[in-house]
Amino acid sequence: MRITILNGNPRAAEGVFRAYLAQLQRALEARGHAVSVLILREMEITPCVGCFGCWVRTPGECVVPDASTEVCRAVIRSDLTVFASPLVMGYVSAVMKRAMDKLLPLILPYFAVIRHETHHRRRYERYPALGVLLEAGVGGDQVDVQITRRLFERFAINFHASLRFVAQVGDPLEEVVDVVETACRD
Amino acid sequence: MSSKQLAAINGSPRGERGNTPLMLGAFLEGYEEVSGDRPEILHLAHGEPLADPVTAFAGADAVLLGFPLYTDAMPGIVKAFIEALEPRCGEDTNPELLFLVQSGFPEAVHSRAVEAYLARLAWRLGSRYVGTIIKPSGEGTRLRSPERNAQLFARLRELGRVYAGSGALDPKVLGLLASPERFPPWLSPVLRLFFRSKTANFYWDKQLREHGAFERRLARPYVPRA
Numbered sequence: 070m071r072i073t074i075l076n077g078n079p080r081a082a083e084g085v086f087r088a089y090l091a092q093l094q095r096a097l098e099a100r101g102h103a104v105s106v107l108i109l110r111e112m113e114i115t116p117c118v119g120c121f122g123c124w125v126r127t128p129g130e131c132v133v134p135d136a137s138t139e140v141c142r143a144v145i146r147s148d149l150t151v152f153a154s155p156l157v158m159g160y161v162s163a164v165m166k167r168a169m170d171k172l173l174p175l176i177l178p179y180f181a182v183i184r185h186e187t188h189h190r191r192r193y194e195r196y197p198a199l200g201v202l203l204e205a206g207v208g209g210d211q212v213d214v215q216i217t218r219r220l221f222e223r224f225a226i227n228f229h230a231s232l233r234f235v236a237q238v239g240d241p242l243e244e245v246v247d248v249v250e251t252a253c254r255d
Numbered sequence: 256m257s258s259k260q261l262a263a264i265n266g267s268p269r270g271e272r273g274n275t276p277l278m279l280g281a282f283l284e285g286y287e288e289v290s291g292d293r294p295e296i297l298h299l300a301h302g303e304p305l306a307d308p309v310t311a312f313a314g315a316d317a318v319l320l321g322f323p324l325y326t327d328a329m330p331g332i333v334k335a336f337i338e339a340l341e342p343r344c345g346e347d348t349n350p351e352l353l354f355l356v357q358s359g360f361p362e363a364v365h366s367r368a369v370e371a372y373l374a375r376l377a378w379r380l381g382s383r384y385v386g387t388i389i390k391p392s393g394e395g396t397r398l399r400s401p402e403r404n405a406q407l408f409a410r411l412r413e414l415g416r417v418y419a420g421s422g423a424l425d426p427k428v429l430g431l432l433a434s435p436e437r438f439p440p441w442l443s444p445v446l447r448l449f450f451r452s453k454t455a456n457f458y459w460d461k462q463l464r465e466h467g468a469f470e471r472r473l474a475r476p477y478v479p480r481a
Contacts (some may be wrong), residue, residue, distance in 0.1 A: 087378075116268060117268060119269045119273070119330075124441060124459060125459060125468060127462070127468065128472050128474040129475060130474075130476050141477055145478060146477065157338050158337050158340070158341055159375055160328070160334065162338070163331055163332075166326075167331030169325075172326065174476075179450065181447070182443045182450065185443050186360075187360050187361050187450075192473065193477075194322070203365070204327040208379075212375065213375070219368045220327060220368045220372065222368075223368045225329035
């Protein structure tokens, strides 16, 4: 399976998060998955300015030809996309959120009714399953994890995907590998 | 009358041309009517450094932060601003916090998850959480006629007046602004038909045609053609 991991760690320094992510990547590759990790902080991604050009000027693509096109391509071509980030002030990093804002070209401006709510219509036939990997760190706790989960559940509806797991750095690696594989399979 | 210093921060990535600052402006008009003060609006879209908005936050008794809903949460530039406040966690002089979240969706339910985040943010900063103004169907406010915006702005002015007097957001007006919370399930088939209609899609189709992109509106540039 093709797995895209978006690494939203704002810090380059060695640390628990980086080590855990590297272990996870190795474990998944050892089981035969094609894993691509995008290190968002090293990519030039200009903030979305809300111009809607990706809907009305160059449909499906940001009008700014930055590295977000690479992110969009890696996400939509994957079977599973994992949003991996330390919790910073109770949510994924600004580095991650900036990249998420630029996923807008993957959906349509038009509305549909999903679960009796208004959501954006799909642009693509299939979308990856979604997973989240968080590091609670010093300032984060389980309330933050729950709020972040809720925000990603909402995000997943608009991206025609289901949120399959919210794992945490420090969870036994084998367990995380299992939930990732289950999420890929069905 | 009031000696409380209120700072208003606009988190719209479109800056002063967004819908959010129009709504903040209406709230501040009402606030001025009672307090006599008219805070300037700081625009986060003016970019880094974030020193100005952080300084404004540190020096205020109250901060009103408004933003549009981006992928079901706050825009990236607003998250960056929140991260710049991290050193202020636990300070006992942090301002009380009010938020305004407006979205392009027609129901308020979409903004409830980020509302929970914002309440938690206030707790994290040790700030009093005054509340969050939620406004669905906010996209297009800047394009609507003054008549069509009259009720929205009147309600926001009312919130501003009451806040200046009592330090609270009037729950009744909050409810009116956040209406509808969601549509009744029996309406779904009707909505489904409506969303397929030319009327519903006019806003987007018109812009697509203007840019000569209508034929490509369903383009799928990132998958190999079948």
